[in-house]
Amino acid sequence: MANKIEIENFSVYWNAERYLNSISLEVKMNEILGIIGPSGSGKTTFLRSINRMNELETGFKHEGLLSMDGNDIYSPDTDVVLLRKKIGIVFAMPVPLPMSIYENVVYGVRLSGIRNKQKLDELVERSLTEAYLWNEVKDRLNISGLRLSGGQQQRLCLARVLAMEPEVILLDEPTSGLDPISTAKIEDALNELKSKYTIILVTNNTKQAARVADRTGFFLMGDLIEIGDTRKVFTSPVKKETDDYITGRFG
């Protein structure tokens, strides 16, 4: 399968201190790549490097190559706004914007200039359906997104990314605060979505990676220790650190 994203010797510094050490990996078209590792190992930093969210914070510096479809993401010619439309992100904390469910979903596409009400309506229904939320909210699309439960809010956040029809979806521990039923719904959604999108799923829950990821990478203290087919990483890891982590001996 072709590579969607290629990362070569990519390092990140926060305030001149290095937090990602020369990471190299590929993300294949239409796969779910799981990223696991203890907290503080640089998973979020890695994920937010891909759609250039890190540069909104002070003290960010990077080295190395990060490309999508062969185009350098950090090239001065890259249109960041366009890039973020192609690479959507779901944060760990569900944060609906303080507006209606409908407006949350169409936020990104409205910015792209789509005004046609019928087109927007279709988009809302399709995105919410893909995010496994439509049936729960279809009769109250005009209430504030803030009035949904945490699990529903997170699916709303997923829907608003899907509405933009991105190519890549980044998820940063999307189920860390959710109940098992909401978690299952999001995992089901991801399983269906991978036919259309390339997905990187950072998760604090190793079982989740085992359930939904095609391949899994293990981060530890800024290093990519191991990456490979999920089954292989979980059943016969090459590195001792990986084995220790997935069997729960640390982290």
Next chain:
Amino acid sequence: MIISPKNMQRGVVSILTAATAITVLILIFIIFFILEKGLPVLSLNFLTTNPQDMGKSGGIFPTIIGTILLPAIALLIAIPLGIFTSVYLCEYTKETIITKIIRFATDCLAGIPSIIFGLFGYIFFVNTLEMGWSILSGGLTLAVMVLPTIIRTSEEAIRSVPQIYRQVSFSLGASRWQTVKKVVLPNALPGIVTGVMLSIGRSIGETAAVIFTAGSSLRIPTSLFDSVRTMSVHFYILAREGLSNQNAYGTAAALIIAVLIINILAYWTMHRFIAKRN
């Protein structure tokens, strides 16, 4: 002597209650006092006729026009300028020594007595720019006077919008300006409106800065370069010259009622806006 926590608590509560009570009582007393003396004078006739005899008798119609025009010009200029400035300071610049100096300067300006602004307006707008005593000079002076307040309150309001909303907006492919327009300003609106309302109140009630720049003509103005008298200046002149205490109170009552109505309208509009969004 050691005061027990319980007595301390009682003491603090009584002091706080007393302070609140005094504040409210003073406020009620002032309003009641002025309305009591002014309301009997107020009538449709008083509001819609020209003053006779320097204001000893007749109505206050021209001063109502002045009171509407001056703050209107001031706010028309100061609101966009102030909001854009605070957006620029909060969203488009990194926090540096320069932004700190700008903020400090704005704070200082907000605390300067209005008569100094009057003097500035007199020297700059009336004389240097040769606008004379006019609606325009007065409006511009008031704009300069309320600008710091609008900038500071808008800045506070903009800063209180959670950072994560901006991140979400950027992550959905919004530009900085789109983020400001669709997320930051709507959420900062209640705070901004508070600042604007303070400014409306200040510019309607302002006397010193206006008398130096807009003059005190009692004619009905026909252009922006005509002099005009506001209700507060009218009140000041009537009272100081001892022309008519009765009409002075009538003017004051009209002024208070106008400010109340404007504030209520502003709150109402804002709450409707917020309710519509949620």
